[in-house]
Amino acid sequence: MGSNSHLQTLSNPTTLVIFGASGNLAQIKLFPALYELLAYGHLPERLSIVAIFRQSSAALDTVMSQVEVTMLRQHRECDPAILARLKSLIRPIIMDSTNQEDYYRLRDMLDGIDHEFSVAHQRIFYLAIPPSIFKPVIACLGAAELNKEYDGVARRIFIEKPFGSDLASARDLIDSIKTHFEEHQIYRIDHYLAKETVQNILTFRFQNPLIRSIWNRDGIDYIHIRALEKIDIEGRSDFYESLGALRDLLQSHLLQLMALIMMDAPTAMESHAIHEQKNALLGAIKLPTEPIDEFANRGQYQGYREEVNNPESQVETYAIVKLGVDLPEWHGVPVVLETGKALDHKDTSIEVVFRDRHNIDSGRNTLTIHVQPDEGIELQLTAKSPGFGYETRPVSMNFSYNTAFEGKNPEAYERVLFDAIAGDQTLFSTSAEVLACWEILEPIIQTWRNHNSIPESYTKGSEGPVGGIGIRKSVTT
Template sequence: MNDSPRASAEHSDDAAANPLRDARDRRLPLISGPGSMVMFGVTGDLARKKLLPAIYDLTHRGLLPPSFGLVGFGRRDWSHDDFAEYVRESVIADARTEFSEPVFEQLRGGLRFVQGAFDDRAAFEELTRVVSELDASRGTGGNHAFYLSIPPAAFPQVCEQLAGSGLNTPRDGSWRRVVIEKPFGHDLASARELNDVVEQVFNPEDVFRIDHYLGKETVQNILALRFSNQLFEPIWNANYVDHVQITMAEDIGIGSRAGYYDGIGTARDVIQNHLLQLLALTAMEEPVSFRAADLRAEKEKVLAAVELPQDLAAHTARGQYVGGWQGGQEVVSYLEEDGIPADSTTETFAAMRLDIATRRWAGVPFYLRAGKRLGRRVTEIAVVFKRAPFLPFRSTDTADLGQNAIVVRVQPDEGVTMRFGSKVPGTQMEVRDVSMDFAYGTNFTEESPEAYERLILDMMLGDPPLFPRQREVELSWQILDPITQFWAEHMPPAPYRPGTWGPDTAHEMIARDGRSWRRP
C-alpha cells in the first residue's frame, strides 16, 4: 500500500454527511469540481458506445466543469485532433442529449491523446506530462481519475506503470482515483488477486468498482420504494411474501463478445454482480443513512446470510441456446457463433434458488435467472405475495385470480407494477388480476440519465454509495463459486430454443417448489 494522502476520503462518506450538502436546494444538481479522466481502452466498444457519450451528456447538462479534461490512451497513431473527431463521432451516434457544437467545443478543449502500449514506459512518461499540462492549462488541480476499460489481465501492468510514473500519488489537497469495470475476477481467488494488485497502487477508498446496474434509476428507486413509503415496508417480509423472482433476460445472442464470453458464461457475467446486487437491495434492512458505509453494511449482511440449496442439481439450472427462429429471423446456435469452440460447455442461461437466513426472509426463496436468446429483453424484480389465508368466495369466483405482486421493472420500460385482484364488472362475483402501473416515462417530464452518467459523476464527486466494495465482491463469489464448480463437474448445459424462456430444467427446478416462472 502506498503512503499517499487519502484525500478522496474527504469526498466519500463524509461528503454524504456534509450538512451543507444535506441542506442544499434539491432542485440544484451536484456539479463536479476540477479534474480530468484518463481512459485506458478508449477505442473499445464500451468507451465508444457508453463512456464517451456519457461524458458528453454530463457536459451538456452542465454537471462537469468547463475545465474538464479527458485523456485517451491507446495504440493508434492519433493526434489530439484525431481523438477529438473520434469522440465527436461517438457522441453523435450514441449520446442521449442532442448534439450541440458549442458544448462539444467546450469539451474538445480538454481532449488529449497519448499513443502507447501498456508496457511502454515512455508512453506513461508522456501521459505524466500531458496530465501536468492539463493542470496548468485547464486548471484540473491535480485531480485525476484513471478509468481501466481494459481486460483484468492488463490491470497489473497498467497499475505498475501508474505507480512507476507517480501518477497514482496525489499532491496535498488533490485526489487520484481508479475505476475498474466488471468482471472483478472470475472466482473468489482471482478477485482477491485482482484487488491486491489494485490496492498496492491505490488506497481502498480511491478504488471505484463500476456495476452499471447500480446507476440505473429504477435500481435506485428500490430504496425509495421501500424506505420512503409506509405502504410497502410492513409487508416486505416472510409473513407476507411467498417468493421473489429476479430476471435479467436478453433476446440477443453473444454477438461479437465470443472472446470474452466463452469460458465465463451467464452466471459469472451477470448473476455474480448485477443480480446479486439486486437481491441485496431488495432484501436488505433499512440503513441508518444512505452514506456509503451504512448502505454497504446492510448489503453485505444480506450477502453473508445467503444460503445455497443443499441439492444443487435440483435447485439450479444451466442452458445453452440452439439454432432456430426468433423474431422472424433464423439464428445460429451458441456453438455456431463466430469464435466459439464446437465443444464449448459455457452456459448462456443460468437459474438458481437462493435462501436468506434472516428473520425477515426465513423460508422465502429467491429465484434468479438470466440468459440470452430468451423471449424478450427485460430485467425485473418480482416480489410475489402469499395467497390470502381465507377467501369468502366460491372457487369459481376466483379461478382466474393469481398471487398479488409488486414488480420493479429495471429495463426497458422503467417503472413499478402492482398486481392485485378486482371484481369484474357485471352481476356475478368474479375476481381477476388487474395491474396498477407507474412508468417513469409518463410520470416525470425529465428523462432518466444513463447509468454511466450517474456513476461517472459520482466518481468525480468522490461519492461511493453506488459502487460495491471488495467485501461485497468476495461475498458474491463465495455464493457463486460452489455452483459453477458443481456445474463444471456434474451439469452440462441443457439446450433451449431461441425465443423461449430457457431450458426445461429451469421450469422443472421451480416447479419442484410448487411455483412457476413469471412471463414478463
C-alpha cells in the same frame, strides 16, 4: 441512494483519464454520457479529458464520429456545437498501456494540466480496457506514483466488471489493486446500480410505510430476479467464452439487486451505511442443502458453438439459481436469480410475490420493479369486475419514470461519471461485496467445473432449458 442535487454543483477541478478511448465502451457509453453531462451543464468548469490511444491521435476524429452515430441511433439530439465543445476538452495521448515508460509521459501531461490551470486537479483513471490487462495497468500507475494523493486532492481508479472469474482470481485482483490503491480510491462499476429504478429501490422500500410493514417473510412468498435477453451474444465470442452467463450477470448484477431488495434499513442513506447493510445481507445468503442440480441449472442455446467456432464449448448462455437467506425475517422465502441469451423475450425485472402465510387460501399480489427496457414499478391487485356478480380479475397499477417525472432522466453511465467526479461510492461495489458474491456461487462453479458439466441445450427464442424452467416453476407455481 444519494441525491441528484450534487449533479448541479460539481466544482472540483478534474482530469478524467480514459484508458481504451477507442474501444466500444468508450465510444458507445462514456463519450455519449459526457456529451449529455456537458449539454446540461453538469460537468465542472475546469475539466480535462485525457484519451489514451494505442496508435494514432487521429482516432479521436473517428471516436467523435461514432459518438454522433450512436446518439442518432438512439434517437437523441446531437448538437454539433456541443460535440465540438466536448472534443475541445479531450487531449489525446499515444501510449502502450503495458509500457512503464509511457506512464512517466502521462504523468508529465497530467502535471502540465495542473500547471496550465494553476490548480491541482483530482484525477480519475477509467479502465475501459480488457480485464486481462487490469493488473499491469494498475501496477504501472502505482510505479509512476499516479496513485498518490496530495493535499487532499483525490486519485480514483474505475474498473469495469468482471471482477475476476472465480473466488481465487477475484481475491488476486483485489490484492493487486490494494497494493497501489486504498479502498476509498477504488470504484468498481456496476451500471445496473446506476439505473433510476434501481436507485429507487431503497426509497420505495423504506420511505413508504405500507410497503415497509409487509416486506418480510410474513408478507412475501417468493422473489424472482431476472435479466433475460432476446438477442444472442452478437459476435462477442471472446468475451463470452471467458465468462458465461453465471459470471457475466448473475454473480454481479443480480446478486447486487438481491442485496438491495432484501437488506435491512441503513442507519442513513449514505454510502458507508448502505454498503454495511448490503454486505450483511450477502453474507447471509445460503445455497439450499439438496443436490446442486435441483437448485441450479445452466444451458446453451443451439448454434452457440458454431458462433464461437468452438465445437467443444461448455460455456453456458443461460443460468438459474435458487437461493435462501439465513435471517429470521426471510426464513423460508426462496429467491430465484435467472439470466440468459436468445430467449423468447427481453426483461430485466424484480418480481416480488406477496401472499398471506397465515391464510394459505388467500390470493397473491405481484409487485414488479422493471429495470429495463421500460423503467417503472407495477403492482398487480385483485379487483371485482363490473356487474351484478362477484367475479374478480387481476388489475395493474403502474408507475413509469417516463411519465411521472418531468425532464430528462440521466442514463446509467451519466450517473456513473457524475459520481466519479463527486466521489460518491454508493453505487459501486466494495471489495467485501465482490468477494461475498463469489463465495455464494463458488460451490456451483466448482461442481460444474469438476464434474465436467455439460450445459443443457435449448432452442433460440424459447423459455430456456427444460431444467431451468423446472427450477423456476418449483418456486413460482
